Amino acid sequence: MSELYLQDRNAKIYIAGHRGMVGSAIFRKLQKDGFKNLVYRTSSELDLRDQAAVQEFFESEKPEYVFLAAAKVGGIVANNTYRADFIYENLMIQSNIIESSRKVNVKKLMFLGSSCIYPKMAPQPLKEEYLLTGELEPTNEPYAIAKIAGIKMCDAYRDQYGCNYISVMPTNLYGLNDNYHPENSHVLPALIRRFDEAKENKLPAVTIWGTGSPKREFLYADDLADACVFLMATYNEAGLVNVGSGEDLSIKELAAIIKNIVGFEGDINFDHTKPDGTPRKLMDVSKLTNFGWTFSIDLNDGLRLAYEDFKYKKN
Template sequence: MNQQAKIYVAGHTGMVGQAIVRRLRSEGYENLVLATRAELDLTDQRSVRDFVMTERPQYVVDSAARVGGIKANMSHPADFLYENLQIQNNLIWSAKEAGVQTFLFLGSSCIYPRACPQPMKEEYLMTGRPEPTNEAYSYAKIAGMKLCEYIYAEFGMNFISCMPTNIYGENDNFDPETSHVIPSLLRRIHQAKATGCSEVTIWGTGSSRREFLYVDDLADAVVWLLFNYKKKQFLNVGTGEDVSILELAEHIGKVVGYEGQFSFDRTKPDGMPRKLLDVTRLHELGWSHRTGLDEGLRRTYDWFLTNLVPPS
C-alpha cells in the first residue's frame, strides 16, 4: 500500500474511529481525511456529497453511527433507524459517485436473528427476525451492508463490509443512559467499590452470553481488511469466545477490586440469549484477535481511571 494514499475515516471521534486512526498512523499512514460533527453533518446529503467529491479519498472507512445500549435502543428506535440510514446512505452513495477505490462499512453483530443458531455464521443473516430490543439499529445496519453488496455486484466496485461483535476499550461511552454493557458495568462496579456498596444490581437474569472484542483489535482487523479484502461477502469480526453477563461482571469485579455481590433485576430484558460470531472465514484469511478479555478490561479500567475519575 502507498502510505500517501488518502483515507477518509468517518466517525473518527468515536471509540472505534479513534482506534482506526491510531492504527493507521502507527503503520505510517498520515494522509487522513477527518471531519468532526461540527465540521460535517453526516445526515446532510448535500454536505456529505460535496465533502467527498472535493476530497476524493481513495479509501473510506465508515465507522460513523448512532449507537447505544439496550436502554437507548428501546427508548429511541425511530432516531436510531433514521439517523443511521441517513449517515450510511450519504457516505456510501457519495463514495460510489466519487469513484472511491475501497469502501469499508462497519456493521454490527446485532444484524443476526434473535433465534440464530450459535455461533452465528455469515450465511445466517436474515433467516429470522432480529432481537426486538435493537431492531431499528439492526435494520439500518443490514441496509448499509446490502447497499455495499449491490454496488459491488452492479458496478464492480470494492464496497465491502465487516460485522464486528461487541466492542469495548479506551474512549468508550460511559454515560449511564446510553452506554453498552462493559462501560456500564465497569462504571457502576467502580462506584460501588468507591462508596462501599455491598451489592450491584444488573439488568436481566445474568445468563445471556456475549462476545467482546477489544477496540484496538477491531482497528487492526479493519485496516487489514481495507487493504487486503476484495470480496462481496461480508465478514464477521470477533474472538469466537463468549461469557455470560454474570461471568463478565465477575471479571470486571476482579479488575476493579470489588468484593461485593451481584444481583439481577429479572423484570428487565436480557436481549438475545446468546450472541457469538463464527469467525472461521476471517481466521482462514489469517487474522485473529490478540487481546484477551481480562487484559482488555484492565486497559479499559486504566483509561477510565485516568480520564474520567476526578483525582482524590
Template sequence: MAEDVSFEPAPLDRASAFYVAGHNGLVGSAIWRKLQDEGFSNLIGRSSSELDLKNREAVFDFFRENKPRYVVLAAAKVGGILANNTYPVDFLSENLRIQVNVLDAARQWGVERLLFLGSSCIYPKFAEQPIREDSLLTGHLEPTNDAYAIAKIAGIMQIQAVRRQYGLPWISAMPTNLYGPGDNFSPQGSHVLPALIRRYDEAAKAGQASVTNWGTGAPMREFLHVDDMADACLHLLENYDGSSQVNVGTGSDVTIKDLAAVIASAVGYTGKIEWDVTKPDGTPRKLLDVSMLTQAGWKASIPLEEGIRSTVEWYRQNIESIRS
C-alpha cells in the same frame, strides 16, 4: 450490470487520502490510531460539528473537496438496549441517512476501497450458534434493537449493490461487542461492558454493599477489544474482497454474570453482585463464527481480562473528559 473488478491483496498506499468517518468514536478513533501507527500520512477526519453526515449536500461537498482514495465508514448512532428500545426511530432514520449519504458520495467521487462497519445485531435473535455470515435474513431480529439492525442490514445491501452495479471492491465487516478506550460510559446510553465498569467503579469508591444488574446474568456475549478490531479492519482492506460481510470477533464468549465478576475484580469491588430478573436479558447468546476472518489470515490477540484491566485504567485516567 458490472462485475466485481479484480482486486489483488496488497498494502494500501500510505500517502493516499484516507477518510475515517466517525474518527472520534470508539471504533473510528481506534482505526485512526492504527492507521497512524502504520504510517498513513494523509488521514482525514471531521467531527459531527464540522460535518453533519445526515446532511446530504454537505457530505457531497466534503467528498468533492477532499477526494479520499480510501474510506472506513465507522460513523453511526449507537447505544445499549435501553437507548435502542426507547428511540428506535432515531436509530433507524439517522443511521440510514448517514450510510446512504456517505456511500453515495463515495461512489460518485471514485473511492477505491471502502469498508462499511455494522454490528452483530444484524443476525436473527435465535440464529444457530456460532453465527455464520449466511445466517443474515434467515429469522426474526432481537426486538430491542431491531431498528438499528435494519439500518445496518441496509448498509450491507448497499455495499453488495455497489459491487454488482458498479464493480467496486467495497467490503463490509460486522464486529461483535466492542470495548476499550474511547467507549461510551453513560449510565443511560452505554453498552453492557462499559456500563458495568462505571457501575462497579462508582460502587467501589462509595463502598456500596451490593450492586444490582439487569436481567439474570445468563446470556452469553463475545467481546473484542477495539484495538483488535482496528487491526482487523486494515487487514481486511488489504487482504479481503468479497460480497459477503465478514464477522469480526474472538470466537469465544462469556456469560454476563462472569463478565460482571471479572469487571468487579478489575476495579477492586468486593461487595455483593445481585440481579434484577424483572429486567430484559436481550438475546440469549450471540457468538460469531469467525471462520471467514480466520481464512483471511487474522485472529484476535488481546485477552478479555487484559483488555478489561487496560480499559478500567483508561476510564479512570480520563473520567473527567469521557462521554458520560
C-alpha cells in the same frame, strides 16, 4: 478482484467517526502503520446526516479509501427508547457516505456493522450466511435493520457500479474512547462505570439487569482496527465478514471479572424482572481465521486497559 490495497502510505484515507471507539482505534492503527494522509471531521464540522454537506466534503477532499465507522450507537435502553432516531440517523449517515464515495470514485470502502444483524434465535456460533434467516431481537431491531441495509447497499453498489465496497461485522466491542453514559452505553462499559461508582460510594451491592445467563463475546477495539486494516488491504468480496474472538462468557462471569479489576468488594445481584436480550451471540470467525487473522488482546488484559482509560477520562 485480486488487487491489493493500502500499499501507498500517502493514500488519502477518510475515517468517518474518527472520535468514536472504533474510528479512533482505526485512526491509531493507520498512524502506527505509517499512513500520513488521514482525513477526518468532527460531527460539529460535518453533519453526516446532511446529504449536501457530505457530498460537498467528498468533492472537496476526494478520499481514495473510506472506513465507514460513524454511527449512532447505544445499549438496550437507548436502542429501545430512541427507535426512530437509530434507524433514521444510521440510514442517513451510511447512505450519504456510500453514495458520495461512488460519485468521487473512491477506490475502496469498508462498512462496519454489528452482530445484532443476526436473527435473535439463530444457531450458534453465528455464521455469515445466517443473515436474514429469522426475526431480529426486538429491542434493537431499528438499528439492526439500518445495518442490514448498509450491507445490502454495499453489495448493490458492487453489482450495479462495480464499487469495491466491503462489509465487516464486529462482535461486541470495548476499549479506549468507549461510551460510559449511565443510560446509553453497552453492557461492558456500563458495568465498568457501575462497579466503579459502587466502589467509590461504598455501596453494598451492584444490581444488574436480567438473569446474568446470556452469553456474549467481546473484542478489544484495537484488535478490530487491526482486522479492519488487514481486510481493507486483502479482502475484496461481496457479503460480509465476521470479526470477533470466537470466545464468549456469561454476563454473570463478565460482571465477576470487572468487579475484581475495579476492586469492588460488595455483592452482585440480578434483577430478573428486566429483559435479558438475545440469549447468546457468538460469532463464527472461521472465515476471517482462514484469511490468516486472529485476535491478540486477552479479555482480562483488555478490561484492565479499558478501566484505566475510564479512570483517566473521569479525572
